[in-house]
Amino acid sequence: MNQLIIATRKSALALWQSEYIAQILKNEHNIEVILEGFKTKGDVLLDSPLAKIGGKGLFTKELEESMLRNEAHLAVHSLKDVPSFFPKGLVLAAVSKREKSNDAMLSQKYQDFSSLPKGAKIGTTSLRRKMQLLLLRPDLEIISLRGNVNSRIEKLKNGDFDAIILAIAGIKRLGLDKEVNFIYEFSKDELIPAASQGALGIESIEDVKILDLLKCLNDENTLIETTIEREFIATLEGGCQVPIGINAELKEDTICIRAILGLPDASQILKDKKIIKKNDFKGFGKILAREFINKGAKELLKKAEGMI
Structure with missing residues (x-):
């Protein structure tokens, strides 16, 4: 060939x-x-x-x-x-x-997340991001934002939003850090990324x-991380129709796994953080998903679907 x-x-x-x-x-x-x-x-x-x-x-x-x-x-x-x-x-x-998997806030006026005024207009199409943003700041107004990355940034520059949320991976790959005044990178404890983000x-x-x-x-390390994340999503039978965040981060011989799911308005959530050995990664996404299911995850996700 x-x-x-x-x-x-x-x-x-x-x-x-x-x-x-x-x-x-x-x-x-x-x-x-x-x-x-x-x-x-x-x-x-x-x-x-x-x-x-x-x-x-x-x-x-x-x-x-x-x-x-x-x-x-x-x-x-x-x-x-x-x-x-x-x-x-x-x-x-x-x-x-994998590129960095974190989410980031882009803004023309506000240097970081805590600087946003009460009732600030935030653009994102992601229910996962909406849920976690409202968990951190219930006062924010979250507005649906679709389109490619460049069109989203144009809407920000036009003043339609106080800030927009994008994956840091896309910003880095396209060199978009020069396009806006401020970029604030969320820690994974603030905003848990989507499965396989980056x-x-x-x-x-x-x-x-x-x-x-x-x-x-x-890439072996990325394959290990995303295997856990995709197993978690597949076991829960959840896609982007419901708010789910799951991120596995491999460092040397340990993996830190953060997971969250709940309702889009953040009124109910399930959240957990686990540390496991690298050698124990196979099947762990399923194990973690079953723990969430035992805590009522399926019922919560069904309720979330009804709110969309």
Whole structure:
């Protein structure tokens, strides 16, 4: 095989991610890699929150269909946008090295989170972020914010919001720190990130030769962290339709795991923090999810769905 085709969305961040992976594959295998652009429903339907129109799978479906039609060999996703289950014939082929997974607040006027005035208007499309922001500051007005990263920043500059919340990974990858006056990075104890935030997932057709070519993209530490996080989400059967945060952080031989779920208005939450040995990571996401289920997580998530 002397050519690979990557199916990609056309947003600046999606193109950066696909080009980044393409360059690694070119360097590793001396192979031609072509990017084929597609527009997904998630890019088109910008008037409604994701939770109301079908969740994050809206960003992957068209790319998956292009692979199943043999128009592309692989797709590069933000792993947090990738559902737990794959269509027949497609697999998660690799998980690449993770960028920082924290959330960040961007503002033109306010230096940090505590500087925000009472009733400040905060833009985010994420129910997970909304829940945790209201947990920290019940006085805030959380407003749904869709669109690509650049359009969100434009709305901030236009004065539509006092601040917006984005993943620090996207800000770093696109060099957006120069676009706004202030960036405040939340600690993971303040805002627990989404499952797999900051990691790239490479989905491909189930072909031995292609899977072999993609092995070089795998990062062992990221795979360990995101395995725990994705197991937690899959066991709870929760996607972006409900507010769930889960982050595993591997340092040397220990993993710190933070998890939270609850109602979008933060009136009820379940939250926990665990430290485990690196060697105990297999199956721990399921174990933690079952602990949450025993505390009433399923009932709480069902209630959360009714509030969307």
